[in-house]
Amino acid sequence: MSLLRKCWAFVRKDFLTDVSYRLAFAGQLVFTFFMVAAFYFFARMFEGHEIASLAPYGGAYFPFVLVGVAFSSYLGVAIRSFADTIRNAQVLGTLEALLVTPTPVGQVIVLSSVYDFLATSLRVVVTLAFGVFIFGVRFPDANWTGALLVLLLTIVSFSFLGVLSAGVVLAFKRADPSSWLVQGLSYLLGGVYYPVSVLPGWGQTLAQILPITHALEAMRRLLLTGASLAEVSGSLLGLIIFSAAAGPVSLLVFWAALRRVRREGSLSQF
Amino acid sequence: MPAIELRAVRKRFTQPRPLSAILRHPLRFERIQVLDGVDLSVPRGSLTGLLGPNGAGKTTLLRILAGSISPDAGELSLLGIDALRHPRRALGKLGVVLGDERSFFWRLTAEQNLQFFAALHDLHGKAAKQRIRELAQRFGLEGELGKAFRNLSTGWRHRLALARALLHDPEVLLMDEPTSGLDPGAAERACGFIAEQLVAKMGKTVLLATHKLDEARQICDRLALLARGHILYQGSASEALARTSELYADRAEEPA
Ligand SMILES: Nc1ncnc2c1ncn2[C@@H]1O[C@H](COP(=O)(O)OP(=O)(O)O)[C@@H](O)[C@H]1O
């Protein structure tokens, strides 16, 4: 209860801070529309052709890429949000003020990112809505409950990448270059724009390490072919294993960074 | 039981070096022993000044108490709470004014800022509003609550930082150079406010770091003199003031 109220306080603060929100959001809407439209025409190139690699996802390219583009946007926000929160608070000088309260650091950082995740969710919904209402995509058999579960699992596993990045930013007071590597690899190998099956063998193997591969695989099967959770259990397992491995490592790195910063006395420096 | 007690607190910093220096001499650390066994006791209800020259380690000491720097050794107790073991419990009893006026959200109003920080202390809704109104009245901040933080003058920002530190009604307050950046008139009013409102009326214990002798003389009832890593003297203000020359004993070689 108290956590929920704190969460509300953070979201409210970020909403009020973001005065340019409405204008920026309107701009993003237009951009999203153009992007979805671009993929719609891109997909028309393949109309009338059977594409074998898309068969497991219902066969059509446009719904395939729509789901990929929509849900991959969680990756960017998860990787950057925690680190940006810390970086901004260091630069603004608010970090120390936040931390001399009885609210634990972990809570401060997670709650500071809730607003970003909400905004991203809104963007995902809008992206899908453009696809449905303007470009006529249908999800007739979609397993929405399953999709919600996969979404939660996706956000958790992506967030561990973000916590890792946050640890690096906290300790070194620099933007974390490795976060771009992970993002780049995810877009290259994770099956955002094309199925993983078109990659060479080594690429497919490497893709299995990335959480986005499993997240998109499960999401597409659930939404586009109406698969049951049991049918995507391989992808679920992939996400769970990733979280179980990356979770402890990222939390450990973060706490080590926090200890280092407290020892160095550089909590509020940047 | 004293409000604050430090025993044998030590802190050494490794000076940050530019990358080029690290590459040339990777192992030549430049360390400075800022606190070298500090013992300090602040009685409840007192207004204690922590007086020392620039770089003596006053801010470091306050940050250690506030939990944002960890000491290398020593013990801290806050109203009997072991602050190293239970930092969050200690923070619940501590108000911190670290003298960084940037530490608010600039686009929010003063009131929205206070509401947000109140939530971090688990004060929400009506209770928070009530508390903010009470503090605003006491601090004469009513007219400023609706203004964006970025539009407040330095004096009001200081007041707001003070109000923020008191949101959860802590018994003990730490203040770092509370008059820095204020003109002499405003500084004097701020000092009067601390002595009369916070200590005399509200009964708070205040530990106030300053390098200004006048300020210490004007309001503190007790003083602790910090220099060269040690507390040289702590006790009544009048006696301490007679010994302030010791604070600057090593300053003779330094350029004026
Ligand atoms: N995070 C830090 N890393 C390295 N040196 C520091 C750090 N913080 C303070 N110092 C050094 O420690 C000494 C004491 O600093 P400080 O506590 O700010 O003194 P004061 O507040 O009394 O002026 C100074 O020499 C300062 O340069």
Ligand SMILES: [Mg+2]
């Ligand atoms: Mg200082």
